[in-house]
Amino acid sequence: MSIRSRKENHLNACLNSDVQSEISNGFENYRLINESCPEEDFSALNFETDFLNHKISFPLMISSMTGGTEQSEQINRNLARAAQATNLPFALGSQRIYLVNQKLETLKYIHTLKVNEYEMEVLTGKNEAHAAAKQIADWGVKEVVVTTGSYGSLIYADGNYYEIEAYPPKELIDPTGCGDTYSTGYLYCRVQGLGYEESGKFAAAMSTIKLETSGPFDKDEEAIRSIIKRH
Numbered sequence: 001m002s003i004r005s006r007k008e009n010h011l012n013a014c015l016n017s018d019v020q021s022e023i024s025n026g027f028e029n030y031r032l033i034n035e036s037c038p039e040e041d042f043s044a045l046n047f048e049t050d051f052l053n054h055k056i057s058f059p060l061m062i063s064s065m066t067g068g069t070e071q072s073e074q075i076n077r078n079l080a081r082a083a084q085a086t087n088l089p090f091a092l093g094s095q096r097i098y099l100v101n102q103k104l105e106t107l108k109y110i111h112t113l114k115v116n117e118y119e120m121e122v123l124t125g126k127n128e129a130h131a132a133a134k135q136i137a138d139w140g141v142k143e144v145v146v147t148t149g150s151y152g153s154l155i156y157a158d159g160n161y162y163e164i165e166a167y168p169p170k171e172l173i174d175p176t177g178c179g180d181t182y183s184t185g186y187l188y189c190r191v192q193g194l195g196y197e198e199s200g201k202f203a204a205a206m207s208t209i210k211l212e213t214s215g216p217f218d219k220d221e222e223a224i225r226s227i228i229k230r231h
Contacts, residue, residue, distance in 0.1 A: 004069055007072065011075070052111060052112075052191060055087075057088060062089070062091065108139065112141070113136060113145070114145040114147065114182065114183050114186070115144075115146055117147075117148050120132040120133070129148055129154045133146050133154055136156075137156055137157075143157040143190075145183075147182055150166050151166060152164050153166070153182070155196045157196050162196045162197045162200060164200035167228075168208070169208050169212045170212055171212055173212055174214040174215075175211055177217075178207045178210050181207050182203045182204070182206065182207045183203070184217075185206035186199050189203070
C-alpha cells in the first residue's frame with residue numbers, strides 16, 4: 001500500500017467509521033464545583049504564553065494532521081486558517097510525502113524535525129545518522145533528531161552532535177507510539193528551556209516506559225526521571 005493510499009484510509013476511517021475509543025479518560029471520576037466569577041471581565045483575561053520563542057494566545061496546539069492527499073488539503077487549510085486567526089500553533093503530522101517530493105522547499109521552514117533510521121535514509125539517501133542529520137541541517141532545519149531504536153538517538157543543533165543512549169526496558173510489551181512519545185518528551189523539555197542533551201534523555205526515558213506498557217502513556221515526570229537516574 002502506498003503512503004498516499006494509507007493517508008486516504010486514515011481520513012476515510014475517521015469520517016465514515018466508528019473510531020470512538022472505548023478507553024475512559026477518567027473524567028467521570030471527578031465532579032467540578034461550580035464557582036462562578038461574574039465580577040471578572042473575561043476580555044481582560046490574558047492566557048498568552050511562550051512556545052518555541054513565539055508568543056501564542058493560549059497554551060493549546062492543534063495536532064497532528066495527516067497530509068499528502070487531495071482529500072486532506074481542505075481539512076488542513078481550514079485548520080491552518082483557524083490557527084492563524086487565533087494565534088495558535090498548528091503541528092503537522094506525517095510530512096513524508098512532502099519531504100520526499102519537495103524536501104528542499106519544505107525543510108527550510110522547519111525548526112525541529114525528528115526522523116527514524118528509515119525516514120532519514122529516504123530523505124537524505126544516507127544510512128549513517130551523523131551524516132544524515134548534518135545533511136538535513138544543511139537544508140535549513142534548526143534542530144534535527146534521529147532516533148535509532150535500541151541504539152539510542154542523535155541530536156544535531158547549533159553545529160554540535162548530542163548522542164543519547166537508549167534505556168533498556170525491563171520488558172518489551174509494545175513499541176507502538178514510541179516515536180510520538182519521544183517527540184512529546186523532547187518538545188516538552190525544549191519549550192521549558194532545557195538543553196538538547198537533557199531533553200533527549202527525558203524523551204528516551206519516556207520511550208522506555210512506553211515500550212514497557214500497552215496503550216496511552218500514563219506515567220508521571222518522577223517515573224521518567226527515575227529511569228535517567230538509574231543510568
